[in-house]
Amino acid sequence: MKPVVAFFHPDQLRFKPVYEWAFGERIDHPETTARAENIVAALDADALFSLQEPEPVTPLQLQSVHALPLLTLYHTAALMPEGEAFYPTVFPKLSQGRGDPTQLTHAGHFCFDAGTPLNRETASAAGWSAACALSAAEALTLGQADLVYALSRPPGHHATEDLFGGYCYYNNAALAAKSLRSRGLRVAIVDIDFHHGNGTQSIFYDDDQVLVVNLHGDPADCFPYFAGFATEVGRGAGQGFTMNLPLPRGTDGQEYLRVLRRHVLPALTHFAPDALVVSAGLDAYHLDPVGDFTLRTEDFHRVGAALGSLGLPTIAVQEGGYYTPDLGANATALLRGLREGLGR
Numbered sequence: 001m002k003p004v005v006a007f008f009h010p011d012q013l014r015f016k017p018v019y020e021w022a023f024g025e026r027i028d029h030p031e032t033t034a035r036a037e038n039i040v041a042a043l044d045a046d047a048l049f050s051l052q053e054p055e056p057v058t059p060l061q062l063q064s065v066h067a068l069p070l071l072t073l074y075h076t077a078a079l080m081p082e083g084e085a086f087y088p089t090v091f092p093k094l095s096q097g098r099g100d101p102t103q104l105t106h107a108g109h110f111c112f113d114a115g116t117p118l119n120r121e122t123a124s125a126a127g128w129s130a131a132c133a134l135s136a137a138e139a140l141t142l143g144q145a146d147l148v149y150a151l152s153r154p155p156g157h158h159a160t161e162d163l164f165g166g167y168c169y170y171n172n173a174a175l176a177a178k179s180l181r182s183r184g185l186r187v188a189i190v191d192i193d194f195h196h197g198n199g200t201q202s203i204f205y206d207d208d209q210v211l212v213v214n215l216h217g218d219p220a221d222c223f224p225y226f227a228g229f230a231t232e233v234g235r236g237a238g239q240g241f242t243m244n245l246p247l248p249r250g251t252d253g254q255e256y257l258r259v260l261r262r263h264v265l266p267a268l269t270h271f272a273p274d275a276l277v278v279s280a281g282l283d284a285y286h287l288d289p290v291g292d293f294t295l296r297t298e299d300f301h302r303v304g305a306a307l308g309s310l311g312l313p314t315i316a317v318q319e320g321g322y323y324t325p326d327l328g329a330n331a332t333a334l335l336r337g338l339r340e341g342l343g344r
């Protein structure tokens, strides 16, 4: 089989969120460095994968998706003392995106939840996470590969143009898609994370050159609660280019694949993109402590094969997935499925 290029930088491991408050309880933060370490170990152990370090990201690249104040805020956080973290707890809804990003106490202007800490390593780790996705896009457009994996951690799909949240700081998948789009390519993004990718959806909501399809836990019942309903279909020129397929808690692999084949694949075929970006969350797994579907490792392989059968140059960008012991197996199952679907 053709090798799968994978991007990861060790500095992504320097960011270590310690805790979050979940439903009134202080819990260990699920977005751990062990997540990425488990996936790296699985990639290292498998000759199919060629692990490489990405090129550093530039502020201009980040600004293709994100507002400057958000970048400034992360650099303000980089001045914090070692070991300290800031969790916004006040979110001024009427002035979102319009606080003073040089004041850490204004962070709530640029955030939508209380579980996504800032510390001195946030800017660097999130920057390298974004760099993985951008280097993946570069490798794809240079024709170096038809399948590239960005081991982006921290994840990205909840981050909007000017807000962080949901453990996400830079929207890695959106950065990859914008990079492809800037070269004249039509791009489809399929988000298979358990949670709705509200950030990605909002970034391309008016865009008819990027189709955004989400399969996720019904937001009536699941994070992020405020986005991902089936009635959200895009706006203006982008109307009809956003598709949401909310599914009930407990959805299994068989039903998930039925929906994928019945609704997602025909929509992708109809849109006829030049490239595919998969927001590859693995928290639909049956043991995941954060997600509530019941997919098995072999289901991720089937999902990959189904998406790969479209025959599109593909970037898989890591999103969520919090059952650490099986993350490597699930990531490689998905990627092997994509590889086999695309052709060896």
Ligand SMILES: [Zn+2]
Pocket (backbone or CB within 6 Å): 193, 194, 195, 281, 283, 319, 320, 321
């Ligand atoms: Zn998720």
